[in-house]
Amino acid sequence: MHFPYLDIIIRSVVVYFFMTIALRIFGKKELSQLNTADIILILLISNSVQNAMVGPDTSLIGGLVAALVLFVVNFAIKKLTRNSKTLSNLLLDKPEVLIHDGKLDFKTLSRLDISHDELKEAAREHGLEHLTDVKLAMLEIDGTISIISADQKHLKQTHYKRKHNRKNLQNL
Structure with missing residues (x-):
């Protein structure tokens, strides 16, 4: 039995972690003040990873499933990093x-x-x-x-x- 949106869920989780790692590598200083070039970059990245998340499914439900997965993963990561020092050290920068x-x-x-x-x-x-x-x-x-x-x-x-x-x- 295949859940029709399982592919979107898996793709969205992978993209979320890719973006988290990329932002960790490029550093917090890049997020401190957004200028025009930064906003353009964010828009282009979101457009480029959208297809990676939903694949050939361009339906409204497919997009909503991808967005919901991103919100759930983000919420879970915030809870886990608050409760786990090891995970917090791995994912979050330090002052x-x-x-x-x-x-x-x-x-x-x-x-x-x-x-x-x-x-x-x-x-x-x-x-x-x-x-x-x-x-x-x-x-x-x-x-x-x-x-x-x-x-x-x-x-x-x-x-x-x-x-x-x-x-x-x-x-x-």
Whole structure:
């Protein structure tokens, strides 16, 4: 006995995990602030994987089954990562220390491709003039840079969204 939409379910799960792994490889910094090129990329990816999920079934029910499977898998993954440290470590990024007590972590900054100018911009967004005034700067899992100042009077409720390097976008 063959369930008519089993193929769509399997394909949708495979595409979901492929996209999760691809986003994990390309990093959280790519998600921090969407620009026109990023939105176009997302639209093109969604169009390219749509056929991989539903195959020859272009019916309304086929599309709804694929969407439902994606919602269910996403919900299940969120529940599992919340309850399993091992799975959470495997699937989710961790915050990264960029500056500690005014000292820049050049190795991490290089690996994450974060420029000195981006750090200075983030510091200014938080009301700080110099990077030496930063007690702690972190690249959060959502791509934002949060900053704690050495002088607590500079604390501001702002969020710096990391911008993409323009020259990298021209290569798309």
